Amino acid sequence: MAQAAIELIGINKSFGAVRANRDINLEIVRGTIHGIVGENGAGKSTLMSILYGFYQADSGEIRVGGQPASIKSPNDAIALGIGMVHQHFMLVDNFTVLENVILGAESDALLKKSITKARSELERLEREYGLEVDPDAIIEELPVGLQQRVEILKALYRGAEILILDEPTGVLTPAEADHLFRILRQLKEQGKTIVLITHKLREIMAITDTVSVMRQGTMVATRETRKTTVEELAELMVGRRVLLRVEKGEAEAGGVKLAVKNLTVKDSRGVTMVDDISFDVRAGEIVGIAGVAGNGQSEMLEAISGIRLAVSGSVMLDGKPIDLTGAADPGELRDRGLAHVPEDRHHVGLVLAFEENENSILGYHDDPRYLRGPFLNIDAIRDDARDKITKYDIRPADCRLKTANFSGGNQQKIVLAREMEQDPGVLIVGQPTRGVDVGAIEFIHKRLIAMRDQGKAVLVVSVELDEIRSLSDRILVMFAGRIVGERGPEATEGELGLLMAGVEHREAAE
Amino acid sequence: MDMFNAIIQVLDSTIRLSVPLLLACLAGLYSERAGIFDIGLEGKMLVGAFAGAAAASVFHSAYIGLGMAILISVAFALVHGFASITHRGNQIVSGVAINFIAAGSTIMLGQAWFQQGGRTPALAPGERFGAIIWPGADAVRGVPILGPIYSELISGHSVLVYVAFLAVPFTWWVLFRTRFGLRMRAVGENPAAVDTAGISVAWLRYRALICTGVLTGIAGAYLSMVQNGGFVKDMTAGKGYIALAALIFAKWKPVNAMFACLLFGFLDALSIRLQGTPLPLIGKVPVQLMQALPYILTVILLAGFIGKAIPPRAGGVPYVKER
Numbered sequence: 001m002a003q004a005a006i007e008l009i010g011i012n013k014s015f016g017a018v019r020a021n022r023d024i025n026l027e028i029v030r031g032t033i034h035g036i037v038g039e040n041g042a043g044k045s046t047l048m049s050i051l052y053g054f055y056q057a058d059s060g061e062i063r064v065g066g067q068p069a070s071i072k073s074p075n076d077a078i079a080l081g082i083g084m085v086h087q088h089f090m091l092v093d094n095f096t097v098l099e100n101v102i103l104g105a106e107s108d109a110l111l112k113k114s115i116t117k118a119r120s121e122l123e124r125l126e127r128e129y130g131l132e133v134d135p136d137a138i139i140e141e142l143p144v145g146l147q148q149r150v151e152i153l154k155a156l157y158r159g160a161e162i163l164i165l166d167e168p169t170g171v172l173t174p175a176e177a178d179h180l181f182r183i184l185r186q187l188k189e190q191g192k193t194i195v196l197i198t199h200k201l202r203e204i205m206a207i208t209d210t211v212s213v214m215r216q217g218t219m220v221a222t223r224e225t226r227k228t229t230v231e232e233l234a235e236l237m238v239g240r241r242v243l244l245r246v247e248k249g250e251a252e253a254g255g256v257k258l259a260v261k262n263l264t265v266k267d268s269r270g271v272t273m274v275d276d277i278s279f280d281v282r283a284g285e286i287v288g289i290a291g292v293a294g295n296g297q298s299e300m301l302e303a304i305s306g307i308r309l310a311v312s313g314s315v316m317l318d319g320k321p322i323d324l325t326g327a328a329d330p331g332e333l334r335d336r337g338l339a340h341v342p343e344d345r346h347h348v349g350l351v352l353a354f355e356e357n358e359n360s361i362l363g364y365h366d367d368p369r370y371l372r373g374p375f376l377n378i379d380a381i382r383d384d385a386r387d388k389i390t391k392y393d394i395r396p397a398d399c400r401l402k403t404a405n406f407s408g409g410n411q412q413k414i415v416l417a418r419e420m421e422q423d424p425g426v427l428i429v430g431q432p433t434r435g436v437d438v439g440a441i442e443f444i445h446k447r448l449i450a451m452r453d454q455g456k457a458v459l460v461v462s463v464e465l466d467e468i469r470s471l472s473d474r475i476l477v478m479f480a481g482r483i484v485g486e487r488g489p490e491a492t493e494g495e496l497g498l499l500m501a502g503v504e505h506r507e508a509a510e
Numbered sequence: 511m512d513m514f515n516a517i518i519q520v521l522d523s524t525i526r527l528s529v530p531l532l533l534a535c536l537a538g539l540y541s542e543r544a545g546i547f548d549i550g551l552e553g554k555m556l557v558g559a560f561a562g563a564a565a566a567s568v569f570h571s572a573y574i575g576l577g578m579a580i581l582i583s584v585a586f587a588l589v590h591g592f593a594s595i596t597h598r599g600n601q602i603v604s605g606v607a608i609n610f611i612a613a614g615s616t617i618m619l620g621q622a623w624f625q626q627g628g629r630t631p632a633l634a635p636g637e638r639f640g641a642i643i644w645p646g647a648d649a650v651r652g653v654p655i656l657g658p659i660y661s662e663l664i665s666g667h668s669v670l671v672y673v674a675f676l677a678v679p680f681t682w683w684v685l686f687r688t689r690f691g692l693r694m695r696a697v698g699e700n701p702a703a704v705d706t707a708g709i710s711v712a713w714l715r716y717r718a719l720i721c722t723g724v725l726t727g728i729a730g731a732y733l734s735m736v737q738n739g740g741f742v743k744d745m746t747a748g749k750g751y752i753a754l755a756a757l758i759f760a761k762w763k764p765v766n767a768m769f770a771c772l773l774f775g776f777l778d779a780l781s782i783r784l785q786g787t788p789l790p791l792i793g794k795v796p797v798q799l800m801q802a803l804p805y806i807l808t809v810i811l812l813a814g815f816i817g818k819a820i821p822p823r824a825g826g827v828p829y830v831k832e833r
Contacts, residue, residue: 054706054831075708090703092696093823103696104707106689114689154707 083155288472343430528775552750553612558730587723
């Protein structure tokens with residue numbers, strides 16, 4: 001008889017008027033991998049934070065190993081053998097691996113003993129689970145995959161029997177994600193219980209034994225993974241049928257709209273991030289740039305959109321060259337018909353403290369349509385914002401609401417609406433669906449394809465390989481600041497994954 | 511030999527002048543390493559100086575004076591903590607407020623209690639920290655070179671001078687060899703990591719601020735009970751700010767902090783020594799220029815001669831649990 005590692009009974013939690021968790025019941029069987037899926041804001045993270053003692057439930061009961069447990073702080077959770085790997089790593093970047101592992105679990109007031117103990121303990125964990133990592137390495141010098149491993153080691157060092165992982169693969173390459181899954185399977189074989197929170201259904205199918213679906217704060221279903229399908233889970237998550245892969249016709253590519261020539265970009269430390277790349281985007285096609293985060297995509301986007309000065313390089317917009325090394329300012333590029341949806345909507349794309357209608361014209365605020373003499377024409381701006389809200393199904397449909405109060409997906413729609421409605425010739429989009437729900441992803445993808453079908457040139461940069469493969473007519477792979485290969489949309493994930501890891505560098509350069 | 515004596519004298523006053531800077535700088539190191547910016551070092555030193563001199567003159571005891579200096583300074587540190595940790599207020603605003611309160615209240619209370627225009631009564635020798643003469647200091651005074659170094663530079667300072675310099679290795683040891691130090695450094699870099707490890711961010715930061723208060727209290731006591739024989743209004747004269755500059759210059763490391771403070775102390779000593787003395791080639795330099803020298807150097811050093819100084823990453827940011 002399978003034994004429950006954790007039982008949650010009737011958990012409720014509200015933040016002000018928002019009911020993040022409503023009457024949640026969940027049973028997690030010992031020695032299994034249990035997935036929890038749901039859209040952003042469905043309450044997954046809140047539920048797990050309650051389990052880890054970060055928040056207290058308003059009502060309800062938690063049982064660990066059959067015993068009622070009172071978890072008032074992470075300390076209590078740790079004592080009960082619950083460990084958590086957070087989405088944003090809880091590591092001190094300039095500490096060594098060892099220091100991070102012992103932080104909060106030191107054996108006495110002086111460090112010497114703790115360090116010696118941790119060192120031998122890490123060696124044991126390395127042997128047992130294949131979790132190799134240099135104990136004296138500084139965290140910020142490690143790749144994210146290894147940083148995550150340190151998080152897992154931290155939990156195991158504290159004697160975790162139950163490991164909660166919150167969106168663990170968001171920052172990983174496909175190869176790193178595979179490695180993580182191997183580690184998780186091994187942990188499971190050793191009898192550990194694993195709770196995996198994710199919105200990536202493919203991962204759920206690949207690794208979990210059981211999956212629970214959350215929607216709007218409630219637990220809507222629990223299924224045995226092998227008896228369910230991706231389509232069913234998506235439907236449960238969103239509450240309606242969703243298309244996971246947008247349907248689109250053949251691209252009818254026309255003339256070159258955007259040509260990037262010999263672009264080289266250095267970052268603030270003087271490291272070359274983009275190394276002499278050139279490519280074209282034609283009218284009526286979507287070009288996708290795949291690559292692991294940090295391989296120069298961000299810098300390339302910033303240079304092309306005029307936010308960052310390039311060391312060398314230019315763009316041709318409709319045949320007219322614009323130098324990117326000098327005074328190419330975003331405004332000029334925008335006037336010439338290049339619209340940009342930045343990767344980081346919170347810091348670059350939006351002013352979160354502004355009302356929705358203000359953000360919906362930002363950057364186009366000197367357009368005569370929005371002006372009355374030297375002043376802003378507030379009525380015109382609000383009417384315009386309401387139009388966009390209807391057209392892009394932005395919720396809540398209130399153009400006076402502070403932008404910070406919209407969900408990630410709706411914030412992204414605000415930016416997309418602003419840029420797309422200017423009817424640009426060229427649209428460049430960074431991470432179109434980062435932190436966006438399944439339902440909104442479908443909508444955004446459809447919009448991008450509609451732009452393409454109107455004969456616009458669309459450049460999409462994304463670290464989500466699925467997204468690149470589903471949207472693009474041509475795929476360029478970036479690795480270490482260079483374009484290391486071009487593939488058609490039929491390219492397999494494995495093939496692209498190797499390119500992204502820089503493995504086929506030599507062949508690709510031919 | 512005159513030259514040698516002059517050098518010894520300058521170095522001797524370098525030590526005396528660096529002590530308050532060093533204590534304040536280490537004080538700032540504790541709070542900033544824990545992620546709390548403390549522009550109120552100046553104010554805490556000032557209240558420490560006042561409380562120390564006032565208590566010493568009333569109770570006729572240097573040690574009661576020191577204790578009171580530490581107590582009041584810690585109390586002010588806790589006010590800063592209450593505003594910036596518990597209530598997540600702006601740390602700069604809170605620090606500036608502390609400086610204003612300190613400057614005003616010391617004069618006001620001084621006048622109310624002692625009626626000497628904001629000063630405290632001149633302290634008798636027993637109410638001050640006297641010089642400690644090391645064994646054999648007088649005997650070796652005549653020995654060339656080593657004699658003066660031992661008897662002038664090493665021996666003959668007050669106990670607080672030795673406390674200040676011993677605080678350097680002690681702080682290093684606390685920071686890098688103890689659990690408290692590890693956690694304190696962590697909370698200044700990433701408080702969320704500390705919180706998820708099951709440690710209280712607030713309590714940790716309060717403890718760091720208490721360390722700050724103790725050290726600024728000693729620094730204040732040094733000013734009013736060693737360097738001077740009583741409290742004079744605004745006697746800290748910007749030392750708290752110089753200490754902050756030294757802290758940045760030292761990249762938040764204790765041993766560097768000592769050298770930075772010695773450098774500032776040396777410039778100060780030099781400017782006093784050279785006042786009115788014509789320099790070769792340049793001739794007579796205005797007093798004001800010499801007095802400005804340490805500040806000019808601060809600007810130059812901080813403007814780029816020290817490389818990139820990376821402050822603790824969570825510095826200045828109140829910790830709010832993410833939703």
